[in-house]
Amino acid sequence: MPTIHLINQPIQLDSRLKTWLLIIIATAFLTLIMTAPGIKQALLIAGVIACGCGFSYFLLLKGTVEYTLTATHFQQHLFKGGWVVKWSNISHIGICQYSYQGWQTPLPWVGIKLKNYSPYLDSICPRIATEILLDQRPLLYLGLRQTKRNAEFEDMVLDTNQFRTEDGRVYKGLQAMLANRMRYQRENYDYDVFISASDLERPIEDFVGLARRYLAAAKPE
Structure with a gap:
């Protein structure tokens, strides 16, 4: 019997969607830095967004279950x-x-x-x-x-x-x-x-x- 890998991931992200997400996040960072009244405030907001994205990715990994047969x-x-x-x-x-x-x-x-x-x-x-x-x-x-x-x-x-x-x-x-x-x-x-x-x-x-x-x-x- 061939080896197979099964994965149950709550949210499936293909390569194109990942690329668009990175573009959106990068654009948000640049917009904040350019429009925020102060550099400190811009960096603070950017840090909050980065932490939120990182936590969401952690939850995605935590909910993933894989099987190997x-x-x-x-x-x-x-x-x-x-x-x-x-x-x-x-x-x-x-x-x-x-x-x-x-x-x-x-x-x-x-x-x-x-x-x-x-x-x-x-x-x-x-x-x-x-x-x-x-x-x-x-x-x-x-x-x-x-x-x-x-x-x-x-x-x-x-x-x-x-x-x-x-x-x-x-x-x-x-x-x-x-x-x-x-x-x-x-x-x-x-x-x-x-x-x-x-x-x-x-x-x-x-x-x-x-x-x-x-x-x-x-x-x-």
């Missing part, structure tokens, strides 16, 4: 870091389902079930692990709700107990918290790793179909 692995790239898993360590990929009173409702999350937690825990950036623990709290609560275990949420949401994998690896601290969260999510949804549909550049069904084709084509190790 190769013949051997699947990787997520974010502004703060990312994670990687091999296809050979994935047993299943699908759309997360919420079960209530016998009814199945799809959720806007892609679920990935791993065979072994250790490679994922070793590869993930600490800042991303923290973000997952915070951002996916509603998903944990919803999963506990479907089995009427809401009262256990406070004990599970930030479980700091050490975690031992099936291959005997022991994790503590942030990695243990993430591993415990993954264990609870597997009990709720039968998945360990989750990707929000809002982070995808295509419909969730198309993304899952693409990932499954790579998973099916991957050679076992």
Whole structure:
């Protein structure tokens, strides 16, 4: 399977639009310097505009999520870091389902079930692990709700107990918290790793179909 790179960027800027933006900013700077009553005031306004442009560009980068799919692995790239898993360590990929009173409702999350937690825990950036623990709290609560275990949420949401994998690896601290969260999510949804549909550049069904084709084509190790 060929290597492909997918990117979900809130605002796509092509080269021509970038050039026009630079021209507009440069023109604004020159106009301010020529028309402002004083050079200090002109420089101050120009500095404010520059800071605003820089902050907007920072927000654009922060909201960008990229994915790399190769013949051997699947990787997520974010502004703060990312994670990687091999296809050979994935047993299943699908759309997360919420079960209530016998009814199945799809959720806007892609679920990935791993065979072994250790490679994922070793590869993930600490800042991303923290973000997952915070951002996916509603998903944990919803999963506990479907089995009427809401009262256990406070004990599970930030479980700091050490975690031992099936291959005997022991994790503590942030990695243990993430591993415990993954264990609870597997009990709720039968998945360990989750990707929000809002982070995808295509419909969730198309993304899952693409990932499954790579998973099916991957050679076992």
